[in-house]
Amino acid sequence: MIGPTWLAAIFGVIMLVAVVVAAVRIIAAWRAHRTTDYQIDIHNILMGVSMAGMLIPSLLIVTTGPSTIAWLVVWILLTIWFAISVARDAAQRRDGNGFTGHHLPHLVMSAAMVYMFAVLLVPASDSSDPAISGMPGMNAGGGLVPLATLDYAFVIFVVGYTVLVVDRLPAIAAMRSRDPQVVGHGGAATTARPLAPATAAINNIVMAITMGYMLTMMFA
């Protein structure tokens, strides 16, 4: 696997925990009629499962031939989805609707997932290292990773995103105390007070750090 096996396993377990957190958020928001951005929680679930599968090849989530291609297709579709969301956010901002969304980081992280899965499909030039035998494209001694500069750019982005979210944590946590508003939501009343915003932010931080780790391990 990429990086030391034991360390990759730790990150993999952390990803599975993050998946559970995101899933619980969706269920809790639905049951308590609280607001959450379902598309991003679902995005985090898929990203967590994908990265856990890469970090722990024995889970066989992404490392068998057809499943790797299937996951690549999933991430291409998600990237397109978030590209549309970002365009929609920009259009609403132009219409003067104030702050309307923040999907750009998720667009870039989806694109990074596409990149990682695409690299997975590159035949290994040297897979003699047993520690990395499960990941054909992510091998030590196999030369420079394809589109290395793009890999570096993704790392810089997710690291920058990480510190920005950490910087905002106190303000995000303070949003819990704001008075709730009741808004119509598909015919049902939904409390506009956000569901555990700090938890959501921490989940995003964990996802970004893990992605940064995986992209960096591909440098080797």
Add this chain to the structure above:
Amino acid sequence: MSQVPGTATSTAALTPHAARSLVPTDWRRWLQLALAAIWVFDGILQDQTYMFSKDFSVSFLAGMAEGNPDWIASSILWAAHIVEGNPVLVNAGFATLQLGIGLAIAFRPTLRLGLAVSIVWSLGVWWFGEGLGMLLTGGATALAGAPGAVLLYAVLAVLLWPTVKDTSASFVAAQPLGIPAAKTVWVVLWGGLAALNLQPSQLTADSVSSKVSGMGDGQPGWVSFLINRFAEFSDHNGVALSIIGAILLALVAVGIFLPGRWTRTVLVAAVVVAAFIWVIGEALGAPFGGKGTDVNSGPLLALIALAYWPTTTNAVTTSTGVSA
């Protein structure tokens, strides 16, 4: 559906005021966050497989002793021996600490702690992990990463310390130190880099080309191309290029005393020099190959230059670096 920036949590549409409250509003905070990002990246780089091997201590760390005076070399070898004894545990500690420093600087309530620890850690690594930036070996130059990237982390932590000693300061670096002290730091740094270019070892025909030759190996194609072209160009031109470099660095050093618009020109030149060093001399920190430990000095020099950028308003900042 609207959403808090950076989270997966939707809210009712944020008012412009609420949205602004989530965004850093002063230049110093942005620079602190850039420093935090570099620390986080360093922590991740420290998690590479090679860093957990004995070779990291035997070859990489112990190699810093070479060329240094005996009293420094022996201390470096002593530290390398400690790491060699339990490379996995010790390196895991290194990586966790660096990641923690980055997150602590980014998290406003722990900003001071993060900066303070970063200063102590940087000075330790500068001694034991970088051999004092090889300054005493006679071969250190700005192009080769002098004065040592980690020393610049400490300098930045001081320049970005969240206090305001001089409320009339027109640039970030002067806020904690005052204008005279901040400008002294600038002159010592850039003037020192200029002086390094004039060491006897640098005034030889191949002094420049020997530093960059081979740096492009294993790096992205465009980086290799630029480095190799410069290596060819600098071959046999070491004396002239060292002197030109020294003059340029000296101009940057004294340029901080120029007024207004000229100061900005000098700072832009400093950023360009930092970018040149980073791409040509350091191959973007040479991250590819699994042995890069940090981004190297180029981005740090650029950040320092940005800390001297004249601000349009004399915003008074709070202890967390956010405009009051």
